Amino acid sequence: MNDWPADWIRPEWPAPSCIRACVTTREGGVSQAPFDGFNLGDHVGDAPDDVAANRRRLRRVLACEPAWMNQVHSSAVIEATPRQRLTADACWTSEAGVACAVLTADCLPVLFCDRAGSRVAAAHAGWRGLAGGILEATVAAMDAPGHQLLAWLGPAIGPDAFEVGPEVRDAFVSQHAAAVEAFSPSRNAGRFMADIYQLARLHLAACGVTAVFGGGYCTVSDPRFYSYRRAARTGRFASLIWRD
Numbered sequence: 001m002n003d004w005p006a007d008w009i010r011p012e013w014p015a016p017s018c019i020r021a022c023v024t025t026r027e028g029g030v031s032q033a034p035f036d037g038f039n040l041g042d043h044v045g046d047a048p049d050d051v052a053a054n055r056r057r058l059r060r061v062l063a064c065e066p067a068w069m070n071q072v073h074s075s076a077v078i079e080a081t082p083r084q085r086l087t088a089d090a091c092w093t094s095e096a097g098v099a100c101a102v103l104t105a106d107c108l109p110v111l112f113c114d115r116a117g118s119r120v121a122a123a124h125a126g127w128r129g130l131a132g133g134i135l136e137a138t139v140a141a142m143d144a145p146g147h148q149l150l151a152w153l154g155p156a157i158g159p160d161a162f163e164v165g166p167e168v169r170d171a172f173v174s175q176h177a178a179a180v181e182a183f184s185p186s187r188n189a190g191r192f193m194a195d196i197y198q199l200a201r202l203h204l205a206a207c208g209v210t211a212v213f214g215g216g217y218c219t220v221s222d223p224r225f226y227s228y229r230r231a232a233r234t235g236r237f238a239s240l241i242w243r244d
């Protein structure tokens with residue numbers, strides 16, 4: 001990892017020594033505006049050759065093989081496989097060298113490992129997937145009690161930027177009364193500001209996962225990251241986790 005770009009993120013969490021994780025940024029790639037520079041999304045209108053070059057560099061720098069998914073805001077979880085691209089919003093693996101990967105540009109990426117370092121997972125949690133149970137489904141796929149799991153919350157839209165309608169608030173509060181604390185009134189009448197990090201912690205705690213780290217980013221205000229809310233025509237960055 002000698003040429004790991006300087007502002008790519010290494011999660012700070014007490015994962016076992018065999019666990020590796022990374023969040024890419026816009027730094028280090030060949031994509032041209034408005035996708036400049038390290039766009040890894042091949043579905044956003046970027047030049048296919050540029051995306052392919054970025055993905056080749058990712059594999060070389062991280063020395064792992066990412067398993068990409070067709071993400072559709074579902075609660076589907078699959079076993080990660082780099083050999084084919086399946087439709088799901090979370091994947092898991094116990095195979096060394098295979099990276100569970102999610103692409104985001106405001107939605108919340110959540111990385112998981114067990115305390116034994118035997119299994120990892122990654123989930124794509126937009127508000128629809130989060131309300132629909134994607135984190136609960138991912139925890140179930142980890143095949144371990146919640147107290148044996150660690151979770152890390154990657155860069156997502158922050159609470160000062162995530163304005164939603166009452167239907168979003170209702171979707172969460174109807175499941176967990178405590179979710180009301182994750183919403184505050186917006187300056188726009190009838191709308192709310194939502195804290196997706198707080199909502200994710202609530203859903204994880206309901207599964208017994210309380211060792212939760214990360215959070216505190218805002219993809220909208222931090223120019224290191226792609227943000228669909230900031231610019232609808234944009235790229236995607238990746239959050240990945242794998243076992244040595």
